[in-house]
Amino acid sequence: MSNTSPALRQRNWFGHPPGLTVLFLTEMWEMFSFFGMRALLVYYMTKRLDLHQEAASLIYGAYAALVYFTPVFGGVVADRWLGKRKAVIIGGATMALGHFMMASEALFYPALATIALGNGLFLPSLASQIEGLYREGDPRSKSAYNVYYVGVNLGAFLAPFVCGSLGEAYGWHWGFAAAGIGMLLSLVIYVAGSRYLPAETIRISGPAIPARAPLDRSAMQRLLFLIGIAAIVVVFRGAYEQVGNTIALWADEGVNRHVTATWSIPMTWFQALDPLLVFIATPLLLARWSRLAKRGIETPWLHKMAFGATTVGVSYLLLALVAAWSEAHGTHAHWAWLAGWFVLMTLGELYILPVGLGLFGHMAPDGFRATCIAIWFFAGFFGNLLAGVLGTLWSGLSHGWFFAMIGAVAGLAATLLYVVGLRAGYSEKLPGAGLTTLPSG
Template identity: 75%
Template sequence: MIPAREKNWFGHPRGLSVLFLTEMWEMFSFFGMRALLVYYMTKHLDLDQQYASLIYGAYAAFVYFTPVFGGMVADRWLGKRNAVMIGGATMAAGHFMMASEPLFYPALATIALGNGLFLPSLASQIEGLYRDGDPRSKSAYNIYYVGVNLGAFLAPLICGTLGEAYGWHWGFAAAGIGMLLSLVIYLAGARYLPPEPERGAEARAARPPVDRAVIDRFALLLGVAAIVVVFRGAYEQVGNTIALWIDQDVDRELASGWAIPMTWFQSINSVVVFAFTPLLVARWARLAQRGVETPLLGRMAFGAAIVGGSYLMLAVLSAWCEAHGVRAHWGWLAAWFVLMTTGELYILPVGLALFGRMAPEGFRATSIATWFFAGFFGNLLAGALGTLWSRLGHAWFFALIAAVAGVSAALLYMLGRRLGDVESHGTAGAAMALAR
């Protein structure tokens, strides 16, 4: 154990702050580019909406596909630190390439490849910051997830504003600078991070045997990942068809002659995360004090149901607006973001915690990568569903997306009822990442 790990910032190991800030600026770059992507393709490159949605979905899918192999490479050969540094530098290069139109497709591929090394290798270092049984680990993933959303909050305001007001390439360049800041912070704080685990033959010899319990845990995680694919088909519409809806059907006028920029609404998601995370943590803590345990799979099912309800609200709103020939007031959009993000808090950080805590020793980056792999197929599904935006009426489209989220909620609930004992045994003796 390294002495630096004993030093604390805000009651947690300093390494968590390093990981928090590293991920914050990485997410700034990712969401900054994502906030501009659909608008850049449809308004600047003059791509057809259906084709742009497919490109968006394919890019977002490969962002979650490459971590599967990146996690394996980090666990077996490169190590987490080398993987983060190589991946981060590759992503920064991709973001700067976005400033050149001829490099548009190579830039997307470069960002996705770098992300494959960066994403699982960073998040999988959280567990190594705490001793076994350390109660502070209960809220570690919550804090990390706030870092993710702080970057996501700043990105549309800075990159989006630069892109809309001064030119798309300025917004992409700002995303590249954010990625460089992420690397600088990671390198400066490396001494506070957990030591690299052994790799190769020594690591394989130290791993616990793959017995029935380990197989059951992996089976549960694969089942959850498969259902999350369905959920992401609905959730990932945020940067795709929701962005188009904001442009086409939302009255964004705030004062005479001034309308709220389209990309700013993407920041509402992060504001809700900041405001609601402490409330949810406090609620789960009170339940735990009364001896009421809330299974993670149950929370995830509840979150998916809330997201489904939010899209159902948009379906009703769109039907009313179409019937009366008016555009939706931006306040309804803000309300949708609040409801949808509440559901997100019950499923996405909880799922990340489940995969991080249940991973057998020596497979942590690979396990985290499996969680993100669900995003690959989920974004492909989201892109395919997005092509229906121009074919269906908007009310029917949102009703379809609500049904997709509802199916994922039902499947998560049934999986929890059937395999909940595997979850409880797999996390016995350890905190569940989100404070109870």
């Protein structure tokens, strides 16, 4: 039975409970701050702090990994002690502080750690409130995570144009400050709209008492299954997370960004393509999947995710050919090739990342939803560590061979997802499998 209040059930904004709009806008501005800082990070380290590329890639990977590591503990803290609402507020305030600390070069490393720590409380606690907005069996819940994912990418789209442009044109610290302002807006929106969010179980002061049922055998099987999927997603993220690392470096040094004789596309702007394409493609894909679902066409969760990983792998292999040809002819690749790569890569992303988030949200055992969402994000911890280690090979390999290697990494993840999906037969056996958010392949 849902704990959604009658007030939440009676109102609708844009076809969904108003709380989804609040969570959408809160996450949009949080992503604005995160991706605004990320668009500048590698360039800031190599151009301002004069770090070598290998060191910059490792630091980038370690920071991005920490961002995905802290939600594991933050989700547990939110579920058992603080509650989701307090966790979001404390986490958001901490992240805003970290973004403003980036204005000082002396506080560079403490600032990264502060942002990551705040994110640990914020990220799982926000996303895990989606399920509580809907009555049990409400068909709108099937698309709620995809709508939420659009908010994620809308903020990520705006960030490079604002933070990236300010950083490139007026100084890196101006871009970081803009990211901090975005985080403050996120916090204000969440607090102002908190009355539209699900009520939480009141926690008794004193020693923590878990307000949830113990894990039975079925719940434990689901939890172990999700942990296994997260392990495979680690491999995929080793390839996917190159977007803000070596892809950003290639946009600077391997791409002809000239559009006219007097104007070139700023290098940070390419980071806006992925979220823009997600924003445009998501409603189109949802409409197509809805039509197929009405015809009874269903594709298992992991097969969808495997298709996405395969598509990302193919995109890197095609980019490898472009980079190899450009190097062989002593020229720079036209910027349109990079834009085309983003189109193909984003298509693959839409089949794996929102699908995985929805899978973890729907299959989470009762009382462990924030923890399971945190496990999903925890895959990003090891994935970003892997991406950072792979990024250190950028300077030692030709660009063509490097991208071919990354394509093989994505291909490995796709193979594992297909194999596990075939062997497990999970779409028929596991509870919650019929609640897929993306009903087609």
